[in-house]
Amino acid sequence: MAETTTFTNATQILEPFRGVKKVTIEEYFTSGHRTCQGCESALVMKLMVKAAGPRTIVLGSTGCMYVANTTYYTTPWVVPWMHTQLGSSGSAALGTAAGLKALMSKGKMKAEPINVIAFCGDGGGADMGIGAISATLTHKEYNSLILLYDNESYANTDIQLSGMTPYGAHTTFSPPGKAKRLIHTRWKKNMAGMMAAGHPECRYVATVCASYAVEMMNKVRRALTIGGPTFIHSLDPCPKGWDYDPMLSHELGELAIETGIFPLYEVEDGRVKYYGKTKAIVEGRARKPVREYLLKQGRFAHFIEEDLAYFQAKVDEMWQTWEIPAVVPFKRLDATKAALEAR
Ligand SMILES: Cc1ncc(C[n+]2csc(CCOP(=O)(O)OP(=O)(O)O)c2C)c(N)n1
Ligand code: SF4
Ligand SMILES: [Mg+2]
Numbered sequence: 001m002a003e004t005t006t007f008t009n010a011t012q013i014l015e016p017f018r019g020v021k022k023v024t025i026e027e028y029f030t031s032g033h034r035t036c037q038g039c040e041s042a043l044v045m046k047l048m049v050k051a052a053g054p055r056t057i058v059l060g061s062t063g064c065m066y067v068a069n070t071t072y073y074t075t076p077w078v079v080p081w082m083h084t085q086l087g088s089s090g091s092a093a094l095g096t097a098a099g100l101k102a103l104m105s106k107g108k109m110k111a112e113p114i115n116v117i118a119f120c121g122d123g124g125g126a127d128m129g130i131g132a133i134s135a136t137l138t139h140k141e142y143n144s145l146i147l148l149y150d151n152e153s154y155a156n157t158d159i160q161l162s163g164m165t166p167y168g169a170h171t172t173f174s175p176p177g178k179a180k181r182l183i184h185t186r187w188k189k190n191m192a193g194m195m196a197a198g199h200p201e202c203r204y205v206a207t208v209c210a211s212y213a214v215e216m217m218n219k220v221r222r223a224l225t226i227g228g229p230t231f232i233h234s235l236d237p238c239p240k241g242w243d244y245d246p247m248l249s250h251e252l253g254e255l256a257i258e259t260g261i262f263p264l265y266e267v268e269d270g271r272v273k274y275y276g277k278t279k280a281i282v283e284g285r286a287r288k289p290v291r292e293y294l295l296k297q298g299r300f301a302h303f304i305e306e307d308l309a310y311f312q313a314k315v316d317e318m319w320q321t322w323e324i325p326a327v328v329p330f331k332r333l334d335a336t337k338a339a340l341e342a343r
Helices: 040-052 089-105 122-128 130-136 191-198 213-226 246-258 276-282 305-321 334-342
Strands: 056-061 081-084 115-121 144-150 204-208 229-235 265-268 271-274 322-324 328-331
Touching: 040 056, 040 115, 040 144, 040 213, 056 089, 081 089, 089 115, 089 130, 089 144, 115 122, 115 213, 122 130, 122 144, 122 191, 130 144, 130 191, 144 213, 191 204, 191 229, 191 265, 191 328, 204 213, 213 229, 213 265, 246 276, 271 276, 305 322
Parallel strands: 056 081, 056 115, 115 144, 144 229, 204 229
Antiparallel strands: 204 265, 265 271, 322 328
16 A cells, blocks of 8 residues: 655755766666667757656657657666657646646655656647647646757658748758749747746746757756746757768757857746856857858758858847847837836
8 A cells, every 4th residue: 555645746856967977877768769870859868867867757749759769669768658649748747747646645656756757849849739838837736847859840750841940941841942942931939938938837948959968957957856847948950850960960959059049048937047158159259150050951951142141140130139139039129228228
């Protein structure tokens, strides 16, 4: 019979790893998967669950990180793991957290903090499942983390365009041709900014990139420690979809940050904090030109100077005119600016 203790909303206290030598050696995502060579999303899974530790349940929506990780009775997951429908990572996170709470409250399970992490791809999370994620982020009484691994396409079904695919990229739904060079001309959604700005009960939102592995793990540990519903957006270079040599995954992650295309920040209790190389850029360090990032990838091989200039101008605009650089795209009103200056 399970021990009866009163259930509380307590979380595991996961202190940040103070440097790479302090990172725990145990792995909870091991061999047995079939992702592509150089797949950054597989690394994100490994680091995410390493950061969370053994008392963790992982749920994941359909996509590469489901299909390539659970093939014919093999799996790299050492912790309990469950697949959920493509648009359902939010529902899976909330349902599991609520289920655990009910079982513990009724004394049917030992009351202890168990991490609940639901991951989703950009297609499953930022397009199809955005409603369920939004709903989960309003439920402060349940502890869960939703991690969106963003490889910027519906990769598992052969690289279709998603709302997170960058401007102009070549995908199977946007092949460049002679009549029309650019098929995809929409700017990428600002997913983490949207989740942070619109969910007052959500205490923690962060962006991460596995090229900065220790920082990435520490954001996961912070999210799980702070509790309630939390959200992390990870940018994951994908050799197949982005069309580059697999050895460049780490470098492309770094370039996404150094060019200012993907800023690293966390929003905790309504306060925005930049970190890593993004912090240095906010404090005055020059951004690298976006062409250094774009031209290393086959999906932008059809770009001409005009396209590179447009991309650069959009990133510059994000940094120069947004209310919170690269986070909240409300243009500061002249009247507000004048009032603030007059104080
Ligand atoms: C409701 C539904 N529609 C379509 C599919 C087919 N499908 C399976 S995986 C996938 C791509 C998911 O893309 P994303 O969430 O970005 O994950 P990735 O494959 O890129 O890792 C699609 C469209 C499905 N499984 N369920
Ligand atoms: S297609 Fe991309 S995300 Fe999918 S397994 Fe290959 S590298 Fe990873
Ligand atoms: Mg994807």
